[in-house]
Amino acid sequence: MSARAVKNRGATAPTVQDVAAAAGVSPMTVSRVLSGGPNVRPEKVQAVMDAASALGYRRNENARSLRPGQRTGLLGVVITNVANPYYAQVQLGVEEIVTSDGMRLLVGNSGEDTERERALVNDFIGRKVDGLIVVPAGGDVAHLRAATAAGVPLVLASRQVDGLDADVVLVDDEGGARDGTAHLLAEGHRRIAFLGNRLSVFTSRRRQEGFERAHREAGVAFDPALVRAGQNDDVAAHDVMIDLLALDDPPTAIFSANNRNTVGVLRALAEHRSAADSMHIVAFDDFELSSLMPFTLSVIEHDPRELGRTAARMVMSRMQADDERESEMIQLPTRFRR
């Protein structure tokens, strides 16, 4: 059978009208049957079912959602970086929850770009999503405020945004970073480098605060020259790490604030085995096979999938028409693993 034989490009999809005609009933009866509506004679139900499957009828969800009071069953998810395994897990957690209600995911990648995030959010609103889960890139939040104003339930994931009243689910960034740093300090390290994203990224700021708090609590001053915030990917982190190793007085331990930085740090250390042997690394975000790494590596674990699930539950609970609760904040725990 050739491609041509089975294609059907021009053919318009069958509609309720077609099914109705084939079943010898009115479109309304078809609609009733397919929506599981009551009060239809069994024989007609059968006729409709037969006609529908014979014609390969599938309800046009877009037309359906046009009617007032109908949901689209779409959830918009805007993520800063889908390729980051961490966020892939978040996406999976979200899907896991909403799929049981027959909802579908409209997924967009912002690439940490506020402008792209704005475009995605606006597009999703235009597609009448029933809710939005956003990992905000930061910067201007007018589009997020607009979403809320448009009555679309919004949940922020991983990152909080100033001046925006919305539900948010976070990881205990500061506490986790504090614990990890405290561990290094307790081991006697006094020159601990910090590698993280730029300070405008919520999680990085919080993790840096935890790093600083641990120092304060231990009564140890940290060297600002060892604090490097601004690496968005592993390549940049690698270069910064090489820099640090070249210092006259290099760090004896590393605190890496996220998995992109960790990858760069480890790659750099692999090129400097001698330095690596005495180096203790504490990494925020666990990653697959981290325990097999040939380094002294401890991780601050947390559960991205659970974060996705939590965000999904929050947004779904907001979809109740009569929901009027104040916005809430949920913080998920971290766990230090030596």
Added chain:
Amino acid sequence: MSARAVKNRGATAPTVQDVAAAAGVSPMTVSRVLSGGPNVRPEKVQAVMDAASALGYRRNENARSLRPGQRTGLLGVVITNVANPYYAQVQLGVEEIVTSDGMRLLVGNSGEDTERERALVNDFIGRKVDGLIVVPAGGDVAHLRAATAAGVPLVLASRQVDGLDADVVLVDDEGGARDGTAHLLAEGHRRIAFLGNRLSVFTSRRRQEGFERAHREAGVAFDPALVRAGQNDDVAAHDVMIDLLALDDPPTAIFSANNRNTVGVLRALAEHRSAADSMHIVAFDDFELSSLMPFTLSVIEHDPRELGRTAARMVMSRMQADDERESEMIQLPTRFRR
């Protein structure tokens, strides 16, 4: 400002009508302006723009797509496992291409379950996606055939399906597996274990064929007791690997057919350091930090993101109304890295 103050749950979103009224023109003029249509007096254009932004108007894409000849701008993507970093990359590649045309991704996770795949595909068709990219779970393909019959361009990614006439983009599974296995044989290994997914999974079958071909070409018989196909995740692979290590005559090398099995293999070897030291592992699918693993590990690399890009290009080129080409198959190369 409290949550309540800014929410607007009941308010219906502004429509062309509202914008028209505010701008003092007819709805048609609004539509023209927003679609970039020609022949509208500049002052009215301005009035419409102002009114639209003042009201926070966003075109209802669902209503728009209802009109004949209009696209939804949606692309359905069905993946077997979003949490697998490999497929996360595929998703990213797809998005990268289609986003430049303003298209959005409807993403679903089938979890290797044909039934869930069917539900997703049917739902996506009902949402009038302009195209579909599916990593098929295998088994019954009636729903995929139905998609094609409904005129929805379909591209299979990673895996081929028998008896279905559709575009497909694959990795050179057999060639890659053959190369990797040949390398082990050339090194003198004679007892090479194979760990892969169940045989009904297209890629695993092809990779196993490559494994066997390399043996035939080298004139070496492989021990069927060392061929273990059926592990879907790293836990199962770990257990199988432990089994293999316990054999009286254990393998001296491992061929792992995918990244899930590789993770399990490495975890098991980490528990048996002595066995690990003499073991050479060849793994299909590269993974982050693979080069830092404290094992003799070679990988068969390929580019999942490029696979996603290719699939996206294929499906987009099929969206031309007059497309009548026969379906095609593109196979992406692999590269062996010692």
Added chain:
DNA sequence: TTGTACGCGTTATCAG
């Protein structure tokens, strides 16, 4: 250059 009328596919309402 601008406006009116209609229909896309669906379902709520109401009459029968």
Added chain:
DNA sequence: CTGATAACGCGTACAA
């Protein structure tokens, strides 16, 4: 229990 009618928001065809 069933069907006719209308309307959801938008864009095309046609009229002005």
